[in-house]
Amino acid sequence: MVSSAGLTRRPLKLTALGLSAATLLTLASAGCSASVGGAPPCMPPEFAVSPSSAKAGDTVTVAAPDATCDPRYGADARISIVFIDAAGVEVLNSTAPMADAGGFTFTVEVPLQSAPGAMAVNAMPYGVDWCDDTGRNNRVAQGELQLERASCVLPTKPLNITN
Template sequence: MVFCLKDGGRRPAVRATAGALVLAASISGCSSSTDGEPEPPCFPPAYSLTPTTAAPGQSVTVAAPDAGCNPRYGKNARIQVSVTDATGVEVVNTTSAMNDAGGFTYTFVAPARTAAGDAAVTAVPYNIDWCDDTGRNNRVAGAADVRLERVSCVVPMKPLTVTR
C-alpha cells in the first residue's frame, strides 16, 4: 500500500514516485531486519467474522490470530474496523487494540440503522502501511499531524448478511 501526503498539486508526482519505489522494492525482493538477516515479508493475518448473518442489535465478533511472522506492529497497535451496509452507509468505524503480532478480537453490536442486505466488514491495521511487502515496520510516525491518502492496495473485506 502506498500512502501520500496531501500537498496540493504534487500528489500525482508523489504517488508515481512512491509507486515506483514500491515496485522496485518488490522486484528486487527487498526486505529488512534489525540484526542483518533479511526477514520475509509479513502481512496481517486473515481475520474472521462470527456470525456471518446478524440482525440489528446482535453482536458480531471480528478476530484474527497472531501472524505466523513478525509484523512488529508495536505495543500500542490498533486495528481499524468498519462496517458499510447494503446502501453504502458506513455504520461502524472504530479502532480497537491489536497486539504486536497482529492478533485481535473486537465485538460490535450491529447498529439499529443498519440496512438489511449484504454489508461489508473491513479490519486493517490502523495508521500502518499494512500492504507493504518489504517486511519493515511501517507505523507512520506522527500520523496524527499529517493527512494520509491510501492510493493503492485491495482492502480485505468479509461479507455480513444483515437481516430484519
C-alpha cells in the first residue's frame, strides 16, 4: 500500500502478528537466560537418597553436596524434606539445616505408617525462591518473599519401601 506521501504502509494485522510473535519468542527464551549481570541462574544441587530401598523403621539419609555456583541461601538456610508414600500420603514433612551453598545431610527413620512401594522423596530449599530460573538472585532480598514456582520441576527421588 502506498500513502499519498509516497510512504509504504504495512497492513495493521501483519504488524501486530509480527510483534506478537517477537514477544512470544522473547518470553520463551527468557526463562533460562543469563541474568542482567551475566551470571546464569544457580539452581539447588542434586540430592540423593541412601539407601535406595528400605523398610518402615529403617534409617535413610537424604543429602546433597554444596552447589558449584553461588546460590547464597544464607547462614540460617533450611532444606524442606517431604516423604510421600506409595498410597499418596505425606508421611513426613520436616526441615533441616542447609549450608549457604545448598549442601545438607538429613538422616531419618522411615515412618512406620509408610505404605510399601515407591515413595517420593522431595527436597527443596525452604522459604526462598528455590526455582530461580529467572536469572535474578531472589535469595539476597530482605523481608518476606512471595514464592512462585516458575517452570522448575519439584526435585524428587524414589525410595523403595519394602515389607
